[in-house]
Amino acid sequence: MSLKLAIVGGGSTYTPELVDGFARLRDSLPIGELVLIDPAAERLELIGALARRIFAKQGHPGTVTTSTDLDAAVAGADAVLLQLRVGGQAARNQDETWPLECGCVGQETTGAGGLAKALRTVPVVLDIAERVRRANPDAWIVDFTNPVGIVTRALQTAGHKAVGLCNVAIGFQRKFAAHLGVAPELVRLDHVGLNHLTWERGVTLLDAPGAAGGREVLPELLAGFGKEIAEDLHLPLPVIQQLGVVPSYYLRYFYQHDTVVAELREQGSRAAQVAAIEQELLTLYADPALDTKPELLGKRGGAFYSEAAVQLIAALLGTGGGSDVQVVNTRNDGMLPFLPDDAVIEVPAVVDAAGVRPLPQRPVEPLYAGLIAHVTGYEQLALEAALKGGRERVFSALLAHPLVGQLDLAEQLTDRLLAHNRQYLAWA
Template identity: 75%
Template sequence: MLRSIGGEPPNTRPAKIAVVGGGSTYTPELIDGFARLRDTLPIGELVLIDPSEERLALVGGLARRIFAKQGHDGKIVTTSDVDAGVADADAVLLQLRVGGQAARNQDETWPLECGCVGQETTGAGGLAKALRTVPVVLDIAERVRRTNPDAWIIDFTNPVGIVTRALLQAGHKAVGLCNVAIGFQRRFAKFLDVAPADVHLRHVGLNHLTWETGVHIGGPEGADLLPKVLAEHGDELADDLRLPREVLDRLGVVPSYYLRYFYAHDEVVRELGTKPSRAAEVAEMEKQLLRMYGDPSLDTKPELLAKRGGAFYSEAAVDLAASLLGGTGSPYQVVNTLNRGTLPFLPDDAVIEVQAAVGTQGATPLAVPEVDPLFAGLISHVTAYEDLALEAALRGGRDRVFKALLSHPLIGQFEYAEALTDKLIAHNREHLAWA
């Protein structure tokens, strides 16, 4: 599906979309979005790819029933063969989890033994996930390139910033996607009683390390209503972010909820030590969801799925795929892409998460006003960590893992980095070819 030129209407030829990790319990959320938003992204064939045939049968069956219920005539195919699944695809979505919830549970627990936050995308747990994930994603991307070099790769696999940088560094046609920004967009639209499409965020930072520094209405140059949002809805936002209202007022921005791991690290560590891991909760939820998916009478996504996470993922994915493939997606979207001078204090090849103009040529970041040193310093620090994390993921070795851990602002002490290095390798040996 290619964008026409010269002001002509877009070509709405139905696309072929492949989803690697299609057996995920997330997938019905994606399917629901594909069905509801079929005018934005017409789909002729949808391929769900997953190594688990059991999950594919359950998720694929529900996916077909959702399409049928909503009158979508697209064909849904399931396969465990990556090469066959991505062949002739216009776009390939990556939403995989190497090691499953069991590996995530480890990521969220063993760092706590050293008094460091246990989380699947940041800190020591986030590094472990990157080390497991990057080689697998690059292998899949090479298969896509050999089979179908024109396909776009949309990465929703965490840690999105590091994974997207690995893909772009290897020369793949890739854009990273996260649902944090679209969640804020929808929230602010409700606060301001406007359509979500009218809310343009000045969203600045790295994946899972971002701040909303402006809320513009009608486009990038529209009126900035962030002060109004903070004044009228600061208490509600602070409660949701689990940060004191004073933090929002003194910063004058709305931080991502992932900033709580930085702004209230010790408090979070204490909390995590008193309850089951999020991975354990999700694993139980997934068992329930898969049982539901097996019910032949179920033809809508169940309400329980909303508790699984990934709110508005489907809308963001549809919008991005439609724009990349020349359809009617939004011209401006928050994505993960190369910096290329947008944030002058970072290297050009860093991957940042900002508003960008998105089209068939990819994503081009919009200009960003000067970033407050309070935020720029942390962005720079985490970018340096991501450099070292990617080097460890690509080349392996205990010393590279240690350096990445030592560089992370949530670790930063020699004793902790030494202990965490040993724990990381011990818990992930089966996924690390060099260990």
């Protein structure tokens, strides 16, 4: 079997991370053609040339092509990966800046900045997905584009074969495995929540990859490596010990909101840091002697995404040797009974050529279920605002968000969001 994969947003400085994973793990995912799609032709050719050198360096037999023509490029693709950023790093910098003027977290996926990104992104992604469906209705769409939960819900609501992927879970799996001194395949997570709003409620050490049963080791991890885990999350160790779970680092925006706001005001936006890294990366990529992903790329973010992507796509396309259990973003369908069926949750699921089936979940503790339900309500309103537009819908979504939730604050944030994003919103 020889597959065709397409990456929309292939001109991203992050693409070489994916290409490196595709090259290393080619036995699981036999790619015949990898097509990189991006409207930025000059940057696309730069990334494409490096991708070809990476494939050649690692002896990958597949070809790498580039295209600015989406419709032609996705024709015949078995899977299409979405990793686009509407407005680029400049829009991200705004998302991370103007909420701080109102005393709110400035972040590209959480709070008011996350809503702005959703409003810009959902219509563009739905247009791309419809064109993919016309070109090949059997193609899977794998969404890396943030906010992953809202974007995946938009895709699935529109009837697309779509699944969302984040690197938080695989990051925890790899770090826990390192602490335990075992292979990552022997670590299975009890991971529950929404994208960027998850908790590890358990960690099972398996006797063999894919084996049933296993031994619960989360208390052991917290006892032996709590300090390292807390430092990695930038959360106080006593909080993690009291909870008895490992929250996603995004929970810090909720658990220590005011502290984070103070830090962001002092440090400046992450977008500015990433933009500087990207310029350095582009200079490195232009070197015709470079045929590996540079170490600097690790500072760009997205660790282990390529491994997660290969595992997911290989399972979906039937090249990975059968079904696999992976943490993905997919339709709830009753797994969390306190949420609507069409909500998108982030949980372990059985993934194979028949699709994605979330595993049954034990009851979610009220401390987590309450916040999950609250943010799900916001996400539903955010999607309605992205699909239908209107200032009142934007205001309602902000008022519903647990990091906003006040009339005056929602009004201020609505005004700023629209002022900074009018050029991207057809209805504004």
